[in-house]
Amino acid sequence: MTRRIRGQWITSSQLRELRIPTGDNGTGLSGDPLGRCVGGGDFVFDPFDAYRSSLVTNPNILVAGVIGVGKSTAVKMLIRRGLSAGRRAVIVDPKGEYGELARSADGEVLFLEARGRYWFNPFAGSDDEDVQLLATVLGTLRGSLLNEDEHFLLEHEWALLTEQQRTRPLWHVAAAFASALSEGHGSPRRSLALGLRRLVDGDVAGILDGEGSPVSLRSALTVFDVSSLWLSPAFPAIAVATAAVARRLVEDVHTPGYLVLDEAWALVSAPGVAHWLHGSLKLARARGVAHILVVHRWSDVFASAPEGSVQRAHTTSMLRDCESVILLRQMPGDLELLDEVLALHENEYAALSRLPVGGALVRYGSGRSLVRFLPDDQDRRVIDTNAAMLVT
Numbered sequence: 001m002t003r004r005i006r007g008q009w010i011t012s013s014q015l016r017e018l019r020i021p022t023g024d025n026g027t028g029l030s031g032d033p034l035g036r037c038v039g040g041g042d043f044v045f046d047p048f049d050a051y052r053s054s055l056v057t058n059p060n061i062l063v064a065g066v067i068g069v070g071k072s073t074a075v076k077m078l079i080r081r082g083l084s085a086g087r088r089a090v091i092v093d094p095k096g097e098y099g100e101l102a103r104s105a106d107g108e109v110l111f112l113e114a115r116g117r118y119w120f121n122p123f124a125g126s127d128d129e130d131v132q133l134l135a136t137v138l139g140t141l142r143g144s145l146l147n148e149d150e151h152f153l154l155e156h157e158w159a160l161l162t163e164q165q166r167t168r169p170l171w172h173v174a175a176a177f178a179s180a181l182s183e184g185h186g187s188p189r190r191s192l193a194l195g196l197r198r199l200v201d202g203d204v205a206g207i208l209d210g211e212g213s214p215v216s217l218r219s220a221l222t223v224f225d226v227s228s229l230w231l232s233p234a235f236p237a238i239a240v241a242t243a244a245v246a247r248r249l250v251e252d253v254h255t256p257g258y259l260v261l262d263e264a265w266a267l268v269s270a271p272g273v274a275h276w277l278h279g280s281l282k283l284a285r286a287r288g289v290a291h292i293l294v295v296h297r298w299s300d301v302f303a304s305a306p307e308g309s310v311q312r313a314h315t316t317s318m319l320r321d322c323e324s325v326i327l328l329r330q331m332p333g334d335l336e337l338l339d340e341v342l343a344l345h346e347n348e349y350a351a352l353s354r355l356p357v358g359g360a361l362v363r364y365g366s367g368r369s370l371v372r373f374l375p376d377d378q379d380r381r382v383i384d385t386n387a388a389m390l391v392t
Contacts, residue, residue: 026369027055032081034074035373038359043371045364046082047290047324048256056323056365059256059290060281064298064338065328069357071294072262073383074326074373076101078292079221079258080382088257089221090246092239094266096227101382107221112207112242113228119210122241123169124248130169131155133244136272137208138195140237145272149188153177170209174200204234208241217249230263236270240277243267247280247289256288264293265300268315274305278318293322298330298337316341325363329355 026043027050033042047059061078065071076098079089083105091098102109110118123130131154138154139145146154157176158169165172174196180189181197200209224242229235243261250257261267261277268274281291295301301319305312319341330338330352339349342363351361351370362369375383 026371027053027364027367029053029055032084032376033374034077034081035358035371038370038372043362043369045078045324045362046085047258048087048288050324050364051285055367058281058284058321058323060284060322061290061292061324061326062319062322063292063294063326063328064330065296065326065360066331067296069328069355070360070373071296071326071328072097073375073379074328074360075260075262075292075294076383077373077375077379079260080105080379082258083220087220087255088250089260090249090257091221091223091260092242092246092262093223093225093260094227094230094235094239094263096225097262098223098260099225102219102221102223104378104382105221106219107223108217108219109223109225110215110217111225111228112238114204115206116228118215119206119208120242120245121167121169121214122208122244122248123166125244127155127158131158133241133276134158134170134173136276137199137237137241138192139272140240140270141195141198141204141234142191143233146192147188150192153188154192168209170196171200174209198234204229204232204238207238222246222249236267236273239267240270240273243277243280247287250289251287256290258290258292260292260294262294263296265295265297268301268318269303269305274311274314274318278314278321281318281321284321291322293319298334298341302337323365327352327355327361327363328359329353329357 026037026041027045029044029046029049031044031046033044035043037043047061050056051059063071063074082089099109112118122133135146135151135154157173161169161172177189177193177196180187180193183190198204224246226239226242229238246259250259267277284291301315302312305315325342332353335349335352338344348361358373360371360373362371
């Protein structure tokens with residue numbers, strides 16, 4: 001079937017006002033295009049190629065837009081092209097949207113749920129990294145950061161783990177604190193014991209700890225389907241642990257890879273998670289990991305981070321560390337918050353509320369392109385055609 005491209009949807013004067021040349025030829029990178037620049041030729045983009053070409057200084061990507069304008073389609077197109085180039089990808093999928101992509105690439109889809117079939121051990125880094133991750137998970141579960149006494153006790157107990165116990169560290173640390181469940185209210189040991197019990201014998205047991213061996217992942221594409229937890233208050237805690245495993249999987253190969261965090265606003269709104277994630281983004285270049293953060297409502301991102309708060313500062317700084325930004329249509333009410341993070345030019349500000357479905361303003365370092373994404377036949381097999389950015 002022949003595709004007919006719609007007529008021009010922006011004028012030459014508007015392109016100039018957006019600081020985009022009328023004959024925009026995109027990034028100048030080679031490869032399978034994602035679509036066409038409104039003012040010129042094919043639009044090709046890969047964060048690692050862009051980094052090697054000095055278009056950007058880090059490989060992280062932020063994808064933002066309202067529901068139904070093609071965020072997941074853009075991400076799937078990016079990942080499919082990366083897989084074709086021999087890269088690896090891990091996706092934390094809160095709504096079960098990436099299974100078809102995994103199946104098309106002979107990848108794996110792991111459905112994570114309490115007392116489910118799979119469990120994984122996210123604690124396989126240095127002691128400092130592991131304790132910080134566990135502190136983040138426990139703090140996120142209860143809705144407040146660990147205090148100094150709790151962090152010290154957790155650090156101390158972790159250091160006592162034997163090599164054999166480190167194959168199932170969460171269970172052994174929980175056992176060490178179990179006797180504190182009978183201590184009085186306000187005891188830091190009891191507080192830790194309560195959180196650890198939830199992870200090994202409570203409402204989210206069987207995900208970060210379990211009988212037998214943890215799941216072993218070897219596919220080029222792995223999707224962690226956490227949709228069973230999407231509406232649970234425990235979702236951010238499990239998602240950040242999943243992200244830690246995902247990052248390690250990408251790092252374990254000799255080629256760079258992608259870590260996709262869909263509905264990322266649900267992570268950064270939780271205490272401590274924005275700080276952990278910010279640190280992960282800072283190490284993107286050294287570890288060869290391109291974080292792809294997907295958000296739709298900026299008001300959701302900042303809902304629990306009041307102006308002037310430390311959490312808001314962490315969140316804002318983290319989002320600014322995504323030097324490549326794919327901006328699809330935005331709600332007018334969210335543009336002010338978007339401007340706070342990205343320092344929009346006044347003409348970018350105006351354009352974002354009138355982008356058509358499938359259209360995006362793509363920022364890559366100092367570069368700008370207005371793009372019409374055009375899925376090819378292989379893309380169409382892995383995207384929801386009701387939300388696909390097709391041009392007829």
